[in-house]
Amino acid sequence: MHINRDYITMLCSLVKIGELEETEKLLTEWELSCDRHDFRVPNALLIGYCEKGMIENAEEMLRDIVKRGKTPIPDSWYIIAAAYLDKDNMEKAFECMKEALAMIVMHAISSMQFRNMVNSLFQKHGLLKDEILRNHVPLFEVSEWMRNSDLQFSVGDRAVQLNLIGRVRGLEAAESYFNSLSDEDKIDKIYGSLLNCYVREGLVDKSVSHMQKMKEMGFATRAINYNDLMCLYKSSGQFEKVPEVLSDMKKNGISPDSFTYRICMKAYAERSDLSSVESILQEMKSQPNITMDWISYSAVANIYIKAGLKEKALIYLKKCEEKISKDAVGYNHLISHYASLGNKDEMMRLWGLQKTECKKHINRDYITMMGSLVKIGELEETEKLLTEWESSCHRYDFRVPNVLLIGYCQKGMIENAEELLRDIVKRGKTPVPNSWSIIAAGYLDKDNMEKAFECMREALAVQAENKIWRPKSSLISSILNWVRDNRNVDEVEAFEKSLKNVIPENKEM
Template sequence: MLMLMDVKLLSKTLIRNVMWRTYYTNRTNKVTLYSKISPLGNPSLSLVPELEYWVHQGKKLRVGELQRIIHDLRKRKRFSQALEVSEWMKRKGVCIFSATEHAVQLDLIGRVRGFLSAESYFNDLRDEDKTDKTYGALLNCYVRQHQRDKSLSHLQKMKELGFASSPLTYNDIMCLYINLGQYEKVPDVLAEMKGNQVLPDNFSYRICMNSYGMRSDIEGMENVLEEMECQPHIVMDWNTYAVAANLYGKAGLTDKATNALKKSEKTLDKKDALGYNHLISLYASLGNKDEVLRLWSLEKTACKRHINRDYIVMLESLVRLGAFEEAEKVLEEWQSSGNCYDFRVPNTIIVGYIEKQLYGKAEVLLEDLIEKGKPTAPNIWGKVATGYLDIGETEKALECMKAALSIHVEKGWKPNHRVVRSLLSWLGDKGSVEEVEAFVESVRNVIPVNIKLYNALLKAHIRGGSTEINKVLDSMKTENIDEDEETKNILAMWQKLESA
């Protein structure tokens, strides 16, 4: 809770004038609240201390800027932080929440805490705040969490109140049936929508097209597309033709898919990188490398800046096509682009190498990244280790697993138990005591201690003529590790050697 002094500061710094209810832009390069919060990229990081500190410093607090922050956080799917800012605004009385602010907060509550919490928030609203916006936000929460009965019951209330007059409401219900796999019900919702004099929008038609595609009813999909093209209120966009191309492609109708992609490209804003990415992916799914490369060239010319997402899409497409030479060139472009490092970019081609059993290439690229001081990930090293082991390259598998264990940073990552057992068995038969002990120490940091680790240690000690077998056995007892059949055989061999 804020101290009394902080509350006074809040009241002094809060600008309620309507002129500040527009998005604030930093034209003088001054530090703004948005510029302080935006870089805090860790989704688990609380933003409240930054908000409190801003107020404590006596700086201006603008409603429009807070709304911009919430909008930006939602766009980046940082829903917990967006909810945190919204609840802080409400708690501090930064502004009187209208139905719009309530709808935003209700949506965020549903995403973060579930539909029951959203339902509770809705029920506590004043009657005047229960508008089409808040009703719609709750409906969206129900749909998102596949609550069929609640969604339909809520829709009925909205109809009774006259709140079901926008395509968004019906689109939600169509999405519900898509999510539930009840594709045959979607066209009926579109028909009801039109019967209630609610004009379908582009998204309405796309959902319906998808419902036919899911049932492999290409004719039905084409009928919807043709109807859409004839509607005077509809402006055909690249996304709709891309949906058609995707459905044609899945049905094996390559020529029709290509034709739809050509139509899509004609309606595409030439600076829309996201659109280019989508078309590139679709051409890759059709196996058309020439079109993938052509569109990439167009995108690079039309869009001044290429973010990591663009490179990932292009690399995924080339890897899917098996065009590794071209993919390697794109990776070089990314490395010299000046973009911030993101392991997902090189990882795309590394995964492709692994799928094609090009483990050597994958390992070389990983080692190159490490030499340049770039972080990698243990799971991908583990996959290379698995691949090497499967083709009998045990020593290389061991080196890759060591690399994975040395950079263990991912929560929940566990090495492949089969690979670990095989490597332990191999080390027990061939490795020195020091090698086995070092590997066991690394492994026990990420998986529970088990008898396989001790068996490897026992075998290495026996082969090396060690006198510390009893210490290993005492350690087993301390950690309550029971002997298995292999342990008994190892100890029997040791006793024979001792008595010889």
């Protein structure tokens, strides 16, 4: 007879060759014969669905199993949460992570597993980056839920939590959390997280003072702490102080990492000191602990592109390409750089190479390539690429057509943009509000307030598709002023009411 291990192997093999229908049949066969519901078996099909972009099918299947009285393991919900996160559906990702947490508590499993789940999501999707995290508050709520439950936090977890509190709730809340910790819990990582909060807020004096305290306590032992200060000086325009931090690192026996050198090169570039850029690059290449990667060569190429030195840029773009090796993100960076140089031939060559090396193009790749084509004015090629994407996509991600909508509007072809979006709607797709907002802004630029108002109403009507969407205040202000001057009281009140969902409570309309 076949045991669970055999079914898992066969199911995974069928998934690998894309035979989901056969996988479904085999799962049914297993369910009819199994004595105990081992969720590792259906998890194989959940993974298969998610890899094909059929996340709704995966969730429907798991909820059906639950209805039949089975209790999933946390991993089952995590598989689906991660897939929703890949699709940028934060609401569903949050919902599934809560289900995973409920299973952790129900099964009385060690909190380590759930911590690893949350942390892996943060790291994989770069959610510890400011501009991204602020749009993904639900994941912070998951972390908060975890902290307030019976799960035990390690000191390392508290460092992550402190960082998240600072990013989502602000500096005062972060300092309050820091002060609530015992002295023994305030290790180097906790101090480092608070330093990161000060840096993010642009508080130079406070950051320098805190860093000095870390040095006195023996906590400033990692490159990341010095990198934070470098970023602060760079963002505040104090470029001359960045190399000073590098010197301080060396004096204190801290080995610079790749990020350290890249920040330093960018600071020199801001001062148009390209000879120092080259010197830092050579020093970086000589370090035994640093492996030169495509990211570093991409950064140098970008410096020369901005400086208008095309030939120098091309040298480093070639070095960058040599280091990519099946990295789709690397190809996207290269394509963007060649777009900045207006080199369509190289863009198309790399697009084809990316597909060959990385097996397939995903939404992110189409967004990059289409954005690059728009940048060089190739709208016809962008239209072709959108058609190609539509013929192969499993889920309609409006970030992709939005690239072409922006391209049309930048060229003053706002009617084309509206026609494209309305055609997509006719095909049964529900846009995200930003799609309509793009066109509203286009009409505003043309002083066609009637159409701008119409499109903004369309955006507000689909706001439920992206509850964290916030339109630009200047766009809302211009349209609202026009509405108040040109529409009757009922229309004004209706429009103002619809705006309450997208305008922060502390802002006046």
